[in-house]
Amino acid sequence: LGQYWYGSFGMHPLWQSPLTIPGGTRQSPINIQWRDSVYDPVLKPLKISYDPTTCLHIWNNGYSFLVEFDDSTDRSVIIGGPLENQYRLKQFHFHWGAINEWGSEHTVDSKFYPAELHLVHWNAVVYPTFEEAVMEGNGLAVIGVFLKVISLSHHEGLQTLVDALPAVKHKDAVIEFDVFDPSCLIPSCPDYWTYAGSLTTPPLTESVTWIIKKKPIEVDENQLEAFRMLLFTSDGEEEKRMVDNFRPLQPLMNRTVRSSFQ
Numbered sequence: 001l002g003q004y005w006y007g008s009f010g011m012h013p014l015w016q017s018p019l020t021i022p023g024g025t026r027q028s029p030i031n032i033q034w035r036d037s038v039y040d041p042v043l044k045p046l047k048i049s050y051d052p053t054t055c056l057h058i059w060n061n062g063y064s065f066l067v068e069f070d071d072s073t074d075r076s077v078i079i080g081g082p083l084e085n086q087y088r089l090k091q092f093h094f095h096w097g098a099i100n101e102w103g104s105e106h107t108v109d110s111k112f113y114p115a116e117l118h119l120v121h122w123n124a125v126v127y128p129t130f131e132e133a134v135m136e137g138n139g140l141a142v143i144g145v146f147l148k149v150i151s152l153s154h155h156e157g158l159q160t161l162v163d164a165l166p167a168v169k170h171k172d173a174v175i176e177f178d179v180f181d182p183s184c185l186i187p188s189c190p191d192y193w194t195y196a197g198s199l200t201t202p203p204l205t206e207s208v209t210w211i212i213k214k215k216p217i218e219v220d221e222n223q224l225e226a227f228r229m230l231l232f233t234s235d236g237e238e239e240k241r242m243v244d245n246f247r248p249l250q251p252l253m254n255r256t257v258r259s260s261f262q
């Protein structure tokens, strides 16, 4: 699916989506214009509680690498922030560029970060399965965290992931990954923006409450280079480096981005 969605390789591929959702009014990603975001004093702090033993495996699904969690119970959840319910952690993954000039999906004041982390949660209070939640307006909540490259700032938590990546170099590779607490990848600063959006990969359904952290995490160049060594392609196919796996910006249309901070 990665190849189909990211089109030809090597260039800075536009998102080859066969369709923008006809009549889509809340597509993602978007540019967050800081001065147009509206402080909402009603927004609560986001409460994050992950159980590191719910971590299951890392797999290369041909468009990113996903770290998946056991979401059969409420052991790894988020609540508060803009959310009406508690949401269960299902997986996290990243989007990144071939070079540090771009790679994130969301932009802030039209500025790209070199990469963006997405922690994907679903509303298991209201919906019986993730697949059903994906089709509903309040079905998913995704925390977005920007990555910033600072040459001498090695990120310890990320390194655990980076060390595992060579084992999932090819599409469809999976390895067991049994203890990892993804809260080490989330900045301690509580500030975030939030808006109503969509999946940025097919099926692009308009089911995501986005929670974008204001502060990036800092990683070093070698750690991001490790992402760029992954492949869109399966073992035995002509190698295509997994880079530029981000969707182009979508129109804001009739939406307001709220901020949890002044």
Ligand SMILES: NS(=O)(=O)c1ccc(C(=O)N2CCc3cc(O)c(O)cc3[C@H]2c2ccccc2)cc1
Pocket (backbone or CB within 6 Å): 001, 002, 061, 063, 090, 091, 118, 120, 131, 134, 142, 198, 199, 200, 201, 202, 203
């Ligand atoms: N970038 S994002 O909007 O945060 C995003 C969120 C969830 C998902 C997700 O969990 N899945 C399941 C795994 C998967 C694998 C693919 O190859 C793919 O193209 C999409 C997904 C999506 C997905 C969501 C809903 C139905 C089917 C697949 C993907 C991306």
Ligand SMILES: [Zn+2]
Pocket (backbone or CB within 6 Å): 093, 094, 095, 118, 200
């Ligand atoms: Zn994503």
